[in-house]
Amino acid sequence: MIKKETGISFNLVSRYKLNGFSSKEKLEYILKEVKDGRILVLEQGLTATEQTTLIEHTMKEIDHDTFIGIEMGGYGEEKTSFVQRVFGIIRKPRMTVIGPAHLLKMVHKSNDMIETTIIPGRGTK
Amino acid sequence: MGIFDIFKRRKFSNVIQKIFGKKHAKIGIYGPPNVGKTTLANRILRDWTGDIMGSVSEIPHETRRAKWKTNIKIDNGGSSLVMDLVDTPGITTKIDFKEFMNTYGLTKEDSRARAKEATEGVIESIRWLEDIDGVVLVMDATQDPFTQVNVTIIGNLEARDLPILIAANKIDAEDASPATLKSAFPQHPVVPISALTGYNTEKLYNKMVKNFGKKGRRRKRR
């Protein structure tokens, strides 16, 4: 990137933006943003299957000098009732934070709290 | 995923199909790096076949290719399970070659090679996931179990209705807390074990026969 950034971008992405994408476009968008050094908070995260695919794509992108992978943390998918499933309502992913592993570190994750830290001094790399 | 990837996936499935045929349950040993997957695979093989699966190391990402043994019979007095067992490379979202240098004293060249192979290993593990009938998910009971990788693997298997058995490993270690692990994933059976000493593996074998036998496998796939 040509643009020289002085801080770390931290972007909150609405679910409407992501819902406008296909699953493939969504993963491409996320991985590109994260590779460019941005931390994303997704209002509505990824399904477990999408997360698995994102990990697979991340592994292909790791180049060891500029991109060592991602850090990701989200709440478990919302459980749906039997009746909802009968009507074809699938489990909905919830809020998720994703960032480049050299900038974002997961401290602790529980059902009610996802604690992260941003690693200082790397934003202007 | 492009058309090409789909095509590659199909081919990969075919390869796996050729190796195993359709006969037995394909059981994968999965988990993050360094939790003791290969140690457990070796123990299972030693207990039931007298063979071993692969090498074990305190340096993460020792297993960088999936390894398998076919036709392993676990006997549980009365009932038994015949399975093909796959030991997989650890799944992670990040791999930093500098960790191999700084923490484990590997040379720069070796570290970079190990990291590169490790990324390929993760991809291989994920691909195998599509052809597996059940998973022993190994976790390190001395560590925080509620990590994204564990949650992702479990969610992926739940979405496909595959049986999961959680092995809370390393309970011989002083700071192990299998109770934390049990409360983190109450929806799946958790068996505390030590793959290293063999402690409680009988219990694990019991659960494997129960969960991965024909009755336990309630697959609703394609």
Ligand SMILES: Nc1nc2c(ncn2[C@@H]2O[C@H](COP(=O)(O)OP(=O)(O)O)[C@@H](O)[C@H]2O)c(=O)[nH]1
């Ligand atoms: N204390 C203890 N250490 C273990 C146990 N199982 C494995 N280990 C150690 O954990 C490290 C990683 O083991 P390995 O089987 O290579 O892990 P893998 O990467 O998950 O296949 C090695 O140093 C093992 O000796 C256990 O039950 N207890």
Ligand SMILES: [Mg+2]
């Ligand atoms: Mg291993």
